[in-house]
Amino acid sequence: MARALFGFALRPSQEQAVRAVEEGRDVLAVLPTGSGKSAIYQVAGMSIGGLTLVVSPLIALQRDQLRSLSGRRCGDRTVGAALLNSSQRVHERRDTLDRLARGELDFLLVGPEQLTNSDTRTAIRASARAVRLFTVDEAHLVSEWGQDFRPEYLRLVDALAEFGRPPVLALTATASPPVQADITRGLGMRSPQVVVADFDRPNISLATRLTEPSEPEPAAVDDRCVDVVIAHDTPALVYALTHARCESLADRLQRDAFRAAAYHGGLSARTRSDVQDAFFAGQLDVVVATSAFGLGIDKADIRAVVHAGVPASIDDYYQEIGRAGRDGEPAAAVLVHDPRTIRIPRSLAARTHLGETVLHSVVDAIENAGCSIAVADLVRAAAVPAHAVDRVVNELAELGFLVLSGSGRHRVVRPRRHLPGPADLTDQLVTRDKRRQAVLASKLDAARAYAESTRCRRAELLAYFGETYPAPCGNCDNDRVPKEAPAPHPSIIGGTPVRHRLWGEGQLMSRDDHELLVYFPDVGYKHLTASTLASGILQRC
Structure with missing residues (x-):
């Protein structure tokens, strides 16, 4: 199939992901930039037939992917592909919907906000070709710990259910082990095959x-x-x-x-x-x-x-x-x-913090509404900034306390039955906010540690993603500078499960003679002395 579409064979990591999709499995593929992630869904989609739905965050990305599909032939026919996004004129959108209804499309490229539109979902369900593969590009945007977190991605699970729960293929170039877990959880993936290519x-x-x-x-x-x-x-x-x-x-x-x-x-x-x-x-x-x-x-x-x-x-x-x-x-x-300059990313991270007063105001406004309420009305009722209301609403929806419908300015919030009391809801949101702030702070600390490290930068960088790399690389400033004594040889573990007496379960990402890098879900990345293992404060699970 790859030779028929592209004229060349797939790389081993691409082929592994395609085979898993063909077997009906959910797949998370983490491949470096430029390694052909798009080829995975294109080959898999044509192999299993039906309609492949591709969720992509940027219109520019959607257009690039459409260009890569346009004019391609598979056997004796031309591959059918089209876009659905907010930049289209009325006649362009109508043409795409007509082709969708007639079953002429192999691939439909959409933005995540399109799948919050009930008319779009109805049109996809009514297509002459059923959705056989649900592809999520730039899937790291699912992770709430990312700077580019897109809450619309968390609502893709609802669309999946409407389309008969086809296999999910999530693609990204950037996902450390904790982010990989965020992606598979956020997309509701079932026993996923995780394919991680060499990050180097x-x-x-x-x-x-x-x-x-x-x-x-x-x-x-x-x-x-x-x-x-x-x-x-x-x-x-x-x-x-x-x-x-x-x-x-x-x-x-x-x-x-x-x-x-x-x-x-x-x-x-x-x-x-x-x-x-x-x-x-x-x-x-x-x-x-x-x-x-x-x-x-x-x-x-x-x-x-x-x-x-x-x-x-x-x-x-x-x-x-x-x-x-x-x-x-x-x-x-x-x-x-x-x-x-560290103060700048630290300040940006602090802007995501929601004070307890803001949380109380939004939760009380939801409680007082008693039934469905438009987000725009909720902003007025809570008397807090719109971005804060959006954050609280998204988090309550992720916790399962609210149902969201509509998109953009027309979003509507509907509380589920048996909603906990305002005080309980606020406490849960405060706990999540503290956890988020701790993780974001630890990510910045890890970035600063990389900048100030005197060890092999390639080993340091890849260890963050759980990948073993034997230093020295010979292609970083620290390996090219002569040293009076040899640097300790990194022993990068790649995500070994551990337990800390205070912070609970975590993943040991890297280790050398002097320092450990461990990720804990509740407090983020921590640099610990090697003695924490010897003393038993940190133990392998």
């Missing part, structure tokens, strides 16, 4: 460059980033932590004769589109962007990815450096580290 991108060199501490922070970061860009080939991506830093860095690079532009959420959609098109067309040397410039960026010849400050997590860092060297040629990932 050996063609990408890894390095950290420190700023000059005597300079003011903005100038120190900008100066060092410019030095790094000058030292590497272009095209290059520079990831900054704020809109202002994007603008200042782009301006500095322009003064140094680079064709550079800023890209962030504060710019108009037209401007962002123009910047992206110019970068892809080779008309820009450097784009300085926030994390908004991430998903859907498939430019094969990016030679360097530079981070102007430690990001919120290693998950984010790995996702973003994965934009480099997709053509297989040498590329560089350089993290510019100034300890003063």
Whole structure:
């Protein structure tokens, strides 16, 4: 089937995932950027027949995937594929729905919000071809611990049930073991086959460059980033932590004769589109962007990815450096580290905190409504910001206390029968909020530890994802710098179950002679001394 569609055979990890789907199993495939995740659902979908529904978070991604399917032939017929998203004109949407009804589609690409629309779900159920495969692209967005968490993804389980519960195929390039568990749980996957390919991108060199501490922070970061860009080939991506830093860095690079532009959420959609098109067309040397410039960026010849400050997590860092060297040629990932910038991701994480007063207000408003209430009305009744109401509503729905219907501004909340009292509900939400804050803080600590590590960066990075890598790699700054004494040889365990006297069960991610990295579901990542094992404070399960 792969040769018929693409003219080449699948890689072993792709083939393993396809075979599991063909056997009717749910599958989570975690494959590095550029390793052909789309080929898995395309081959599996054509192999098992029927309609393959593909949930993808960005319209740009949906269009890219449609382009990859358009015109392909399988045997004596052309593959049928179409989009359903909010950007379509009325006649385009009608054409897709007509083709769906006639059974002409093999693949239907949709955004997650489309599946909250009852008309869309009805049209899919009424299709002449039943949904035989339910594919979720960028599945790490299911994880509530991610910076890009998309609550719409948690409602996909309801759509699955309506479509007869076909096999689920979840695809992502970024998922540590805890996030993998989040994905399989959030999508209600049944005894899933988890296929994890090698996370290593050996063609990408890894390095950290420190700023000059005597300079003011903005100038120190900008100066060092410019030095790094000058030292590497272009095209290059520079990831900054704020809109202002994007603008200042782009301006500095322009003064140094680079064709550079800023890209962030504060710019108009037209401007962002123009910047992206110019970068892809080779008309820009450097784009300085926030994390908004991430998903859907498939430019094969990016030679360097530079981070102007430690990001919120290693998950984010790995996702973003994965934009480099997709053509297989040498590329560089350089993290510019100034300890003063840590306050920025810490502040962003703190914004997700919901105070007990806010939680009480929303829960009381739901209780007082007594029946279904529109989210817009709930915002007015609770007298708190709309984003806070959305967060509380999503969490109560995930806990099973509410049913959500509709989408966007038209969402409606319906409390289930036998709803616990307001005090009990609020206590549960407070507990979840404290857990979230602890995990987010630990993720930032792990990212900072990577930036300040003196050991093999590749081993450190891959250990976070539970993968064994024998140091040294020979392609990171720490392995290229001569040392007076040999560094301890990492012994990376890859997710060994352990139990801590205080924090309970966890996963031992890596270990050397001096330090352990352990993930605990309730408190996140913790760096512990090796003596915790010897003393029995931490025990293998």
